[in-house]
Every structure is written in structure tokens, then in C-alpha cells.
Amino acid sequence: MSGKSHQDRATCLREADNAYDEAKKGALANNAGTDLQKNATARCEAQPQADRADCIQRIPGAGTTEGSVKGGGLIRETETRLP
Template sequence: MLFAHDAFCKVPQRALALAVFAVGLSLGSTAALAADAATSTYQQERAACLKGQTYEDKATCLKEAGAALNDARRGRLSEGAASYEQNALMRCNALPAADREDCARRVRGEGTVSGSVGTGGIYRETTTVIVGPQPEPAQPMPMQNQRY
């Protein structure tokens, strides 16, 4: 015998099962897309290694590319400008408090940049003008009666 509440309970259970299945399918397709992107990136990096278009020797380059692929597949490799900027801003925290804001400004792209990784380093420079206390204006000398 089927009661009204039995039919009512089966609908939410089916909807919940369908929702769980959809979420699982979505996560699976997201993981598949990430794996495809990681494989594509690895293939590009490997090609650059084989053509000698990196600053490393071929063996080291191929080893690093393979390690990056493994890390990407395990979800340990974060990419993107936001991650890079966050890492750079965390490095500013090691500086004295008075220098942190200037460091953060350089990380965000303010100031001038010179050099390159290939030449040994990137030099970022900002200029901060600090106006010191202004001297008191000289007091005018009182006019005295002078005879000419």
C-alpha cells in the first residue's frame, strides 16, 4: 500500500540523487579540462626544451616540465597572475613596516622596471617624495627711524 507521504519523500530523494550526480559530472568535466590544459602546457614546454628555447640545459628542462605536469595533475600547481601577485605581496611582509607599502606598489606595477630574468634580474623602482618640515619664514626687521 502506498501512502501519500511515501510518494512525497521519493521525489526529493530522486532530485537529491540527480543533483549529486550533476555535481559529480560537473567536477569530473572540470578535472578533465584541467588535465587537458596541463597536458597541453606540458607539450608546449617540452617542445621548447627540445628546441633549446629555454635558459636550462635540455635534461633539466625536460625534468622540470615533467614535474610541473605531475604537480598540475595533482592540483598542486597554481597558475595565474593573481597567484603570482599574492606570492610577491607576501614577500613584502618580510620588509620593515616602513618599506612594505612601497614594495606593494612595485608589485602592482607602479614605478619603472628595468633588466630581465635572462640578464640576471628585474629591477623595480618607485620614487617617493617626502616633504620635510618647512622652515619658519624669516621675521621682517622692524623699520627704525633712519636719517639720511
């Protein structure tokens, strides 16, 4: 209603009504943290089997991190010493 969405009033009210209906059905979840964790873990599935455990370990921040999202991406690195 504040005009921040750059939508006309009718569209804004229709979207709000639709979201309210979905929320009443339980179909509008707000589990952003859970979804982010699942997405990050799913990206590790693309790695070779030998590298997946290290990939999953880096998700919560293990190892070192360089770069920035604004700069084009983050590089996360862990070091595994073999016996």
C-alpha cells in the same frame, strides 16, 4: 600522448588520471594569476614596515623597471617624496 613530456606512455597516462581525479575533487586549481599576486605581496612582507607600502605599489608596475629575468633579475624603483 604526443611525447613532448619526455615520459613513457604509462607514466603520462597515470599522471593524467591523477590530475583528473584531483580536478574532480576541486583540488587542482588553476589560479596562476592569483597565486602570482599573493606570492609577490608575500615577498613584500620581508621588507621593513616603512617600505612595505612602496613594495606593494611596485608589484603592478608603478615606477621604473630595469633589467631582465634572463639577465639575472629586475630592479623596480619608485620615488617617494617626503613632506
